[in-house]
Amino acid sequence: xxxxxxxxxxxxxxxxxxxxxxxxxxxxxxxxxxxxxxxxxxxxxxxxxxxxxxxxxxxxxxxxxxxxxxxxxxxxxxxxxxxxxxxxxxxxxxxxxxxxxxxxxxxxxxxxxxxxxxxxxxxxxxxxxxxxxxxxxxxxxxxxxxxxxxxxxxxxxxxxxxxxxxxxxxxxxxxxxxxxxxxxxxxxxxxxxxxxxxxxxxxxxxxxxxxxxxxxxxxxxxxxxxxxxxxxxxxxxxxxxxxxxxxxxxxxxxxxxxxxxxxxxxxxxxxxxxxxxxxxxxxxxxxxxxxxxxxxxxxxxxxxxxxxxxxxxxxxxxxxxxxxxxxxxxxxxxxxxxxxxxxxxxxxxxxxxxxxxxxxxxxxxxxxxxxxxxxxxxxxxxxxxxxxxxxxxxxxxxxxxxxxxxxxxxxxxxxxxxxxxxxxxxxxxxxxxxxxxxxxxxxxxxxxxxxxxxxxxxxxxxxxxxxxxxxxxxxxxxxx
Numbered sequence: 001x002x003x004x005x006x007x008x009x010x011x012x013x014x015x016x017x018x019x020x021x022x023x024x025x026x027x028x029x030x031x032x033x034x035x036x037x038x039x040x041x042x043x044x045x046x047x048x049x050x051x052x053x054x055x056x057x058x059x060x061x062x063x064x065x066x067x068x069x070x071x072x073x074x075x076x077x078x079x080x081x082x083x084x085x086x087x088x089x090x091x092x093x094x095x096x097x098x099x100x101x102x103x104x105x106x107x108x109x110x111x112x113x114x115x116x117x118x119x120x121x122x123x124x125x126x127x128x129x130x131x132x133x134x135x136x137x138x139x140x141x142x143x144x145x146x147x148x149x150x151x152x153x154x155x156x157x158x159x160x161x162x163x164x165x166x167x168x169x170x171x172x173x174x175x176x177x178x179x180x181x182x183x184x185x186x187x188x189x190x191x192x193x194x195x196x197x198x199x200x201x202x203x204x205x206x207x208x209x210x211x212x213x214x215x216x217x218x219x220x221x222x223x224x225x226x227x228x229x230x231x232x233x234x235x236x237x238x239x240x241x242x243x244x245x246x247x248x249x250x251x252x253x254x255x256x257x258x259x260x261x262x263x264x265x266x267x268x269x270x271x272x273x274x275x276x277x278x279x280x281x282x283x284x285x286x287x288x289x290x291x292x293x294x295x296x297x298x299x300x301x302x303x304x305x306x307x308x309x310x311x312x313x314x315x316x317x318x319x320x321x322x323x324x325x326x327x328x329x330x331x332x333x334x335x336x337x338x339x340x341x342x343x344x345x346x347x348x349x350x351x352x353x354x355x356x357x358x359x360x361x362x363x364x365x366x367x368x369x370x371x372x373x374x375x376x377x378x379x380x381x382x383x384x385x386x387x388x389x390x391x392x393x394x395x396x397x398x399x400x401x402x403x404x405x406x407x408x409x410x411x412x413x414x415x416x417x418x419x420x421x422x423x424x425x426x427x428x429x430x431x432x433x434x435x436x437x438x439x440x441x442x443x444x445x446x447x448x449x450x451x452x453x454x455x456x457x458x459x460x461x462x463x464x465x466x467x468x469x470x471x472x473x474x475x476x477x478x479x480x
Contacts, residue, residue, distance in 0.1 A: 010137040011342075013280050018224045019152075025274055026153040029283050029343050039151040043267070045202050047344065049291035050270050053160060055141060057193050057288065058163065058265070061185050067165060072119040074142070079452035080118045084243045087117060090210020094146040096158075110160040112145040117211065117236075117262055120166040121244035130249050131170050134258060135178075139165040154271035155228075155480050162266035168258045170250065173223075173235065177257035182263040183216045186231035193288040194269065195394035196220055196276050197402050198230055199426065199450030199475055206435050209262075213237040217474060219450045221402045222275035227450050227477035230272055233263035253332040254347050271480075274368030277367070283344025284367055286394060287387040294324045294383060295340045299333050300354030313349060313379065320380045341366060346390045347383060367394050402426070410460045415445045415476070426450070426477050430470035432463035438474075440465050447476040 011028060014021040026032045031047030043051065059069070075098065081088050091114050098110040111288050113119075120138070128134065141163050148156045165182060169175040183200060191195045192446040198218035208215035212234040218229045238257035243248070247255045277284040287293050294317055298310040307328055314326040325345075327336050333350070342346055363382065364371045367390045374382045403426030407418040415427050427447050429438060440463065442448040452472045 007174055011280060011282060013276075014223065021278075021280070022271075022275060023153065023247065025278055025282055031270070031274075032153045037158075039148060041153055041157055043161070046291055047270060049275070050285070050289050051267055051288040053291070054193070055163070058185075058189055059139075059141070061189060061278075062163075062165065065137075065185065067139045067167075070115075070138045070140050071142065071189045072116045072123070072140060074113045076113060076116075076118055078109045078355055080109060080122060081111050083118065083121075084211050084240055085400075087211035087240075089432045091115065091146075094148065096145045096147050096249050113142070114144055114146045115262075115264075116140070116142075116144075116164055116166065117240060117260075118244075120168075120262075121240050121260075123209060124168050124241075124260075125244050125246045128168060128246060128248050128258065131251055135167055135169045135174065137165075137167045137178075139163055152271075152480075154267050154274070156268075160267050162264050164262060164264040166244070167261045168241075169260070169407040170248070170258060172259045175237075175261050176235055179214075179216060179233045179261045179263070179423065180259070183218065183231070183233040186233070186263075186265060187218050188232060190218060190220065190349040191395065192342035193286065194273055194276075195286040195391050195398060196272060197232070197395065197399045199451060199453055200455075201453040201475060203232075203451055204435075204438060204440060204449045204474070207449060209234045211236060211239065217451050219477070220276065221274050221403060221405060221477070222272070222424055222480070223278070224275070225405050225478075227426065227479045228268070228272050228275070229450070229479065230269060231263070234261060236262070262275060277394055278344070281338075284394065285344035285346060287391055290344065291323065292325045292340075292343075292345050292347050293322050293387060294349060295336075295345045295350065296324065296326045296349045297333055297336050297340075298326075298328060299350055301328060301354075303353050305356060306351065306353060310351050312464075313351060313361065313376070316379065317383065320383075322383065347386055349383075351377075367397075408459055410464065412441065412444055412464060415441070415447065415464070419447070421444065424478050426475050428453075428457065428473055428475055429457065429464040430458075430460050430462065431472050431474045432466055432468045433471040434463075434466070434468075437463055437465035441476065445476075447478055449479045449480065450475045 011024045012020040030044050033042040096112040143161050147157050151157050167178050187198050190198050198220045203215040214235045218231045220228045238259050241257040244325045250256050296310050298306045301307050317324040346366050348364040355361050359376050360373050363374050407427050409415045409429045453475050456473050
């Protein structure tokens with residue numbers, strides 16, 4: 001048991017050092033490994049399996065809303081990137097450039113894809129000619145490169161995996177509807193698959209995507225009270241279409257510019273899961289995305305019939321559609337308990353000689369640590385119930401954290417006091433709409449604007465900063 005204890009206490013307590021706790025989990029749960037390429041990481045099989053489950057669920061949701069997958073090149077000619085001024089200026093500091101092909105210098109530098117708006121625009125210009133060609137609802141699953149100065153596993157890395165949706169529509173109304181629909185898809189996914197509550201809203205002008213008319217976002221609150229932007233959806237209007245010469249003939253036989261959107265989530269969602277649900281013993285994974293939903297641990301497996309019964313339970317659960325693993329290694333049961341607790345497996349099934357005699361097994365739930373005896377005849381039914389309980393319980397726990405760490409303030413002094421006395425969290429406060437006030441709030445309180453929530457509440461009539469008439473309630477916070 002000393003070995004078991006050492007394994008668990010090797011994780012730094014989140015209350016002692018949240019950043020180190022996060023890194024410890026990423027490493028010890030075998031999600032990532034560092035590489036000789038600074039700022040880049042290896043996503044190990046267990047970490048990648050989480051991403052595969054995220055990808056599978058989201059891809060189904062995209063296709064259910066009419067989207068098709070495509071794949072664009074990873075290189076963008078500099079001249080193409082330069083066509084949309086605001087866009088290129090927004091990404092210029094993070095762009096990685098290819099200057100040579102083999103030993104020969106390229107005639108034109110190639111940008112390593114930081115995002116693909118320009119490539120899609122070039123493609124649309126070639127294939128969109130008539131209103132009959134619209135809409136185009138595309139998505140791609142790729143990696144992108146952004147030369148971040150400060151990196152952390154999953155949260156910020158110089159190369160990361162994501163999906164980026166790109167759509168083009170005949171009218172502004174259709175494009176705006178698409179932008180909002182996809183934000184809702186992300187919010188539903190976070191709730192239904194990740195057990196993670198989010199705040200939906202619009203970004204301020206200073207914080208919107210480079211080249212966008214408007215940017216919408218979902219913001220999640222982590223266990224330490226910091227915000228994490230979990231997904232974004234952008235409405236571009238017809239600005240990109242004009243810059244790239246995309247026109248189509250409408251029903252009145254006039255040549256007009258279409259309207260575009262883009263939207264995306266990344267592997268930072270794995271980081272969000274870790275920081276929303278994890279504890280001092282390791283990961284706590286939502287059942288929908290856990291690589292292994294149930295692990296079966298045979299107790300006294302050297303005794304006759306134990307491994308056979310454990311194998312039978314594994315086969316039954318696999319046949320019922322669950323991702324299940326039987327650990328019949330020679331490690332002790334205690335070591336196994338600690339290992340799968342570390343890896344966040346939602347349910348653990350224990351079966352030993354006495355259990356077999358009594359026709360039962362023991363089921364332990366990772367999210368709350370509860371253990372209960374379950375009749376073997378009712379195993380599938382009980383597992384289904386406990387996995388649903390795990391998801392619901394995790395969501396309610398995360399929602400309670402969000403509510404307890406959301407503060408309503410009517411002055412900057414109140415913001416400072418709330419953060420000092422209660423700790424970091426979301427701060428709801430009124431704003432006049434002026435960027436100068438937005439900047440001053442951040443400078444004096446340490447919290448920046450996260451979004452203008454769709455669900456507005458009138459906390460006062462005046463801006464929390466300048467005292468002028470307020471236009472919006474803003475959700476403020478410290479962010480990753």
